[in-house]
Amino acid sequence: MTTRASDEAGGGAGRVQPDGHGTGQFSRDRISSDVVAAEAGPADHESGHGPDCGDQGGDQSNGSPGPRQHADDPEGKAGLPPRPGRRIDPGxxxxxxxxxxxxxxxxxxxxxxxxxxxxxxEDTRTTGRLLGHWGVRAKLAPYHEHNAARMRPEVLRRLEAGExxxxxxxxxxxxxxxxxYKLVREAAGAGHQVRAVPGASALTAALSIAGLPxxxxxxxxxxxxxxxxRRSSFAGLAHExxxxxxxxxxxxxxxxxAELAELLxxxxxxxxxxxxxxxxxVVRGPLPELAARFEATPPRGEIVLLIEGHRTPAREVAGEGDALPAGGALDAAAVEKLLPPLVKALGANRAARLLAELTGAPRKAFYARAAALTGDDDAEGEE
Known part of the structure; x- marks a missing residue:
């Protein structure tokens, strides 16, 4: 899982990885005037791994194997399966x-x-360390949002040559x-084989253990x-x-x-x-409680956030009008716990409105307390 904003990525905003070329002893072969291909192997990189590729040297305590020898080992003595005799097809x-x-x-x-x-x-250094760990030698070239438009014609030319x-x-x-996605689309459109080699995905891994539909x-x-x-995007999901x-x-x-709790x-x-x-x-719970928890204790590491979809409340279906969603009630102790972090994240007015929606109590019942937390004693100043 990486975080980048790109027309190639098909959505999502986040940090952009640096335009890095691999480190170590690289060959000088060029696939274009803009891109240097790197030879990755166990002699070319340290045995460590980037932040997205696990702990250095393999996390033995977490089931990760240690370093391997070259993947060419015909007897499979390096701990890897023997190399299949069949050459993979071009594509x-x-x-x-x-x-x-x-x-x-x-x-x-x-x-x-x-x-x-x-x-x-995306980054030849990250992939080079990964392949070096497994003893796989490969020629690497960066492909990311900054060079994708320049790279695609050269990649298509190489595919046309049967690579x-x-x-x-x-x-x-x-x-x-x-x-x-643009590379895949253009390669398929040109008649080249495009094949998936599936494996790990943060999306499917999170779905498998979240406990949501x-x-x-x-x-x-x-x-x-x-x-x-952000608010417009979240609001548009209210009935999804x-x-x-x-x-x-x-x-x-x-x-x-906090914003999702307010809007959803x-x-x-x-x-x-x-x-x-x-x-x-994996931390599970109602959105307001999760907002309070992570406001109080900021987490580390890359995150997948999953939220249950909209469900029509049973009482609303029965004709009771603006009934609260099932499970939406909060007791006084929960409100007292949630109010400070919600005020910090949303401000007094929005926090009071959210708690009123969650409990069914008048907003003014929460606004006076919320205003006091912000140092604003003018409880009549709410909109």
């Missing part, structure tokens, strides 16, 4: 890589990456909130960064029945949860972080 391969635990690297992914004439990656090209992201399944899912990538766009899935950064998760109500949600890593954690 473009979208190859999934681990999101944290190196043990999730599949034998087929290693084989395809080892046979590829070129591996396109085998792999596309990976820094972690997880390519094209899931990552660059690449999975029969209908809407993946939304990263929320918009601008406050107005599918389980909602976002990627979010740890420094924004508390604010996102006390829906059940799950915050999944550090998936497949040593400190994997």
């Amino acid at each position: 473009l391969y979208a190859v999934a890589t681990p999101i944290g635990n190196l043990g999730d690297m599949t034998p087929r992914a290693l084989d395809v990456l080892g046979q590829a004439d070129l591996v396109l990656c 085998r090209i792999a596309l990976v992201s820094d972690a997880g399944t390519p094209l899931v909130s990552d660059p690449g 999975t029969d209908r899912v809407l993946f939304l990538g990263f929320p918009p960064a601008k406050p107005g766009e 029945p599918a389980t909602l899935v976002f990627y979010e950064s740890p420094n924004r998760i508390a604010r996102t949860l 109500g006390p829906r059940q949600a799950a915050v999944a972080r550090e998936l497949t890593k040593l400190y994997e954690e």
Whole structure:
């Protein structure tokens, strides 16, 4: 799972990875005047891994194997499956890589990456360290939002020449909130084979353990960064029945949860972080409680946020008008606990309005207390 904003990524706002070329002893082969291909292998990189590729040296305590020898080992003595005798067909391969635990690297992914004439990656340093860990030698070239438009014609030319090209992201399944869809579309449109080599995905991993419905899912990538766009986007999801899935950064998760609680109500949600890593954690609960928790204790690591879809309250179906959603009631102790972090995240007026919606009590009952927390004693000043 990576965080980037790009027309290639098909949505989601976030940080942009640096335009880095791999480190170590690189070859000087060029696939164009703009891109240097790097030879990745165990002699070319340190044994460590980037933040998206698990702990250095493999997390033995978390089921990740340690370093391997060269993948060419014909006897499979390095601990990897023997290299299949059949050469992979020419074409473009979208190859999934681990999101944290190196043990999730599949034998087929290693084989395809080892046979590829070129591996396109977001950051050659990250992918180079990963492949070096497994003893796989591959020629690497960066493919990201800054060079994608320049790279695509050259990649298509190489496919036309019958080459085998792999596309990976820094972690997880390519094209899931990552660059690449335009390359896939143009390669398929030109008649080249485009094949999936599936594996780890933060999206599917989180869905499998969140405890929310999975029969209908809407993946939304990263929320918009601008406050107005975020609120408009969230408000537009109020009546969406599918389980909602976002990627979010740890420094924004508390604010996102608070805004979603205000606009969607006390829906059940799950915050999944550090998936497949040593400190994997899934926190489940109503949106207001999660907002309060992470405002008080900011999390670390990359995050997947899942929220239950809209459900028509049973009392509303029965004709009782603006009934609160089932499970929306909060007792006095819960309100007292939620009020300070909600005021901090939303301000006195919006926090009071949210608590009024959750409890059915008048907004003024909460606004006086909320205003006191902000140092504003003019309780009559609310809109």
